[in-house]
Amino acid sequence: MFDGEASAVNLKTKSGEITILNNHRPIVSILERGEVKITLPAGKLEPIAISGGFLEMSPAGMLTLLVD
Numbered sequence: 001m002f003d004g005e006a007s008a009v010n011l012k013t014k015s016g017e018i019t020i021l022n023n024h025r026p027i028v029s030i031l032e033r034g035e036v037k038i039t040l041p042a043g044k045l046e047p048i049a050i051s052g053g054f055l056e057m058s059p060a061g062m063l064t065l066l067v068d
Helices: none
Strands: 008-013 016-021 027-031 034-039 045-050 053-057 063-067
Antiparallel strands (some): 008 016, 008 034, 027 053, 053 063
């Protein structure tokens, strides 16, 4: 659904709403139904509706989302 660089990703997890920025600490979490808001480097917002899934922020700074 999206492959590229982002300056921020805002989404809902089981623990609450979070924003992932560059150099975020490694994290694995369960995603809730809602909207993933991807902020592109130029400032444009790209929203994507999801019905749930998982996220992983790797120690190397790569964010991976597995979503329904």
